[in-house]
Amino acid sequence: MGLLVILVGLLVAGIAIFLGGYMGRLATYDLTAYFADAQGLRREAKVQLAGVRIGTVYEVALRPHKQFPGKPVAVTMAIQSGTPLYETDRFNIKQHGLLGDEYVAVTRLPVGKTAKLLSPNAVVEGGMATSTEVIMEQVQGVVADAKATLAMVSGRVDNEQMWADISATLANLNKATAGATDVVNEALRFTQSLSRTGEQSERKVAQLLDHIVAAAADVEKAAGRVDRLIALSPLPMQLAASGENIRQATSDIAVIAAEAREMAQDPQMQDYIAQSAKNLRDASANVAQVTHDAAALIGDQQLAADIKATLENVRQASESLKKLTEHTESLLTDPKTTEDLRASLENLRAATESGRTAAERADGVLDGVESAMETMRKTQSMFKDMDTRTRLQLRAAQHSGLRADAYLDLRLSPTQEDYWRVGVRDLGDSELLELQWSHRLRDDWFRAGVFGNKLGLGYDYTWGRGRLLEAELYNPSDLRLDVRARLRLRDQYDLLLGIEDLGGSNDPFLGAGYQGDF
DSSP, X not given: OHHHHHHHHHHHHHHHHHHHHHHHHHSEEEEEEEESOOTTOOTTOEEEETTEEEEEEEEEEEOOOTTSTTXXXXXXXXXXXXXXXXXXXXXXXXXXXXXXXXXEEEEOOOOOTTOOBOOTTEEEEBOOOOSHHHHHHHHHHHHHHHHHHHHHHHHHHTOHHHHHHHHHHHHHHHHHHHHHHHHHHHHHHHHXXXXXXXXXXXXXXXXXXXXXXXXXXXXXXXXXXXXXXXXHSOOOHHHHHHHHHHHHHHHHHHHHHHHHHHHHHOGGGGGGHHHXXXXXXXXXXXXXXXXXXXXXXXXXXXXXXXXXXXXXXXXXXXXXHHHHHHHHHHHHTOHHHHHHHHHHHHHHHHHHHHHHHHHHHHHHHHHHHHHHHHHHHHHHHHTTTXXXXXXXXXXXXXXXXXXXXXXEEEESSTTOOOEEEEEEESTTTTOEEEEEEEEEETTEEEEEEEETXXXXXXXXXXXXXXXXXXXXXXXXXXXXXXXXXXXXXXXXXXXEEEEESTTTTOEEEEEEEEEOOO
């Protein structure tokens, strides 16, 4: 009896420890986030807020939602009840390190007074992809753009013709400015001569006007060349504006010269010479102002320094892009990186193969359960004069994996409380014999016989309505103790919780059971 009390105490302690963690996991609520890409996220992945785990992913499926077009991946999460989440929180799929596992990261924005809590079973929109594969694709795109930009900048920087055009443009601008200054001075002298002499020889006036027209034509051609060169060069907009002013002033000079020639040929138009001279004087003032602006622009040391600084920045940017390209190419061609990626793919392949093997084993176990049920139905028909009861168990352990058991309890007469248990442990795999005699001790049961092909003892302790603690001690050569709790969910269906090989490998398990009535 003392050994029995010790066994029951150990059983209660083990079940309490296991149930504590399990019931904690039951206290959760569901949230579903929709993403454009699962990025390798799997079931049982972590959900973290500020680096602390607050939940678990238990479903990743393609389930498009009309509220989130373009994001068909539904990720359903079990969030701990004590962790409130808000509508302003952001959900993203991230990865631990370069080759780590994916997880769901919750980013909390500042919560205002009007922020609303997310209700259970709410749906939210997931963020953009941040895994290593997506980042590598973006890096490759950036590298390609960087190469194209580097080639373009290098072509521009190394283009000697462009620098020759810029030098020629500045030289032509200096010549045009000097020519415009000469024209202005000659026009001023012409105006003063007209005011002193009044009437001079028509031939001299016409010759002088021809010179003015020719000079204006030269200035106009120079201005045209300046415009064409400016259109092909990266000089500031002020230089283009100066060329426009020079062209406008040249047009004004040409108009004034033509009018002066007509007045010189027509004696009746001499009275208008004074007015034309005034117009020429105003135009000369405009040309002088334009010349001054152009000279100031050309001699501006700050502008030259800005151009040099800009070219230096372009060179530095080109060098940085070149280094980035070389570094990325060396990373992509690094044998160590290639080996890591190959090892990751090999691990993924092995995990896939293990999953396939587990699925095949599960199919075999389920087939064994179905076969055992059919055998039990036939056995029950054989023992129709006896009271029989079917008992099925399916559980998944952390180390030993999935296991299915099938039993048939036989009672020789309705008035007899003792019964015999006959069955098979681990259907579809090792298929070990179960043959035990059960004797009633008030509300409890004592069992003795064969437990998985090994001699042993069992004790079933009732600790409330619909709750039963079971302990099995067997295999005398290497004693093994299995404990489990049976919690009634509904009629004839139970939830199984327990630990196999208590004190040894301590392999916890979770499962479901079915038990008929006599």
